[in-house]
Amino acid sequence: MSAAPIGIFDSGVGGISVLREIHRLLPAEDAIYYADSGHCPYGGKPRQEIVARASTITEFLLARGAKLIVVACNTATIAAVEHLRATYPSPFVGMEPAVKPAAALTRSGVVGVLATGAALAGEKFHRLVAQHAGGVRVITQPCPGLVEQVEAGEIDTPRTLDLIRQYTAPLVAAGADVLVLGCTHYPFLRPQIQAVVGPQVRLLDTGEAVARQVRRLLERDALLNPQQRQGRVEWHTSGDPALFERLHRRLMP
Known part of the structure; x- marks a missing residue:
């Protein structure tokens, strides 16, 4: 099993930002990436629909031999990860907005969280704030449209920049x-967000922390790939294969 791949899925291409961090930390690991672009975005969907999609994709990844599964989507983590852990034998790693490190870093006492509406409305997020943001003001900002811009490859366009200005200004x-980038699509917009908010504002995401957790679990279960080579990625999508290929080649050269 140590030579088996890591399974990673997201509502679309956002989880590639997490995959990049995993490959940076664990370069020998193979991966199977599933972009559920045919059902993206997850943000406005009922919880049971997200659970059903997450279950279907998990079964696909396990059938292809995944030794661990990363739910590389904040919305899917909130809606489905507890169900997945209770249903399937695989270890799962989910996403958690970087509220705790943001609360430790802030000097002004104010932290902003950019995320989807579904992620911000979830009980899991409110527990996270209650546990780790004592004494810090946490302001949340839903960002409708940003996921769709990344999914369309519109990373550095006037429309994307307008949305970033609109959401970060308050x-x-x-x-x-x-500012916490609370969606795995948003790290692909980091240069644009940083240019809008200025160098005095720190941007945090959780891709690196997720990669470290993946390493901890693989070490715990003696499942680290022992091979001394660059890991390969097998790509799958429920959306347009040609668009997805262009995007993943651009986002993970």
Whole structure:
């Protein structure tokens, strides 16, 4: 099993930002990536629909031999990861917005969180804030449309920049000096977001922390790939294969 691949899925291409961090930390690991672009975005969907999609994709990844599965989507983690852990024998790693490190870093006492509406509305997110943001003001900002811009490959277009300005302006105006990128699509917009908010605002995402957790679980179960070579990625999507190929080649050269 140590030579088996890591399974990774997201509502679309966002989880590639997590895959990049996993490959940076664990370069020998093979991976199977599933972009559920045919059902993206997950943000406005009922919980049971997201659970059903997550279960279907999990079964696909397990059938292809995945030794561990990363739910590389904040919305899917909130809706489905507890169900997946209770249903399937595989270890699962989910996403958690970087509220705890943001609360430790802020000097102004104000942290902004950019995410999908579904992720921000979830009980899991509210528990996270209650546990780790004592004494810090956490301002949340839903970002409808940003996921779709990344899915379309519209990374650096006027429409994307307009959305970024619209969503970050109230957070910066309120004094936030740390912004949490609470969706795996948003790290692909990091240069654009940083240019809009200025160098005095720190941007945090959780891709690196997820990669470290993947390494911990693989070490615990003696499942690290022992081979001394660059890991390969097997790509799958429920959406347009040609568009997905162009995007994954661009986002993970």
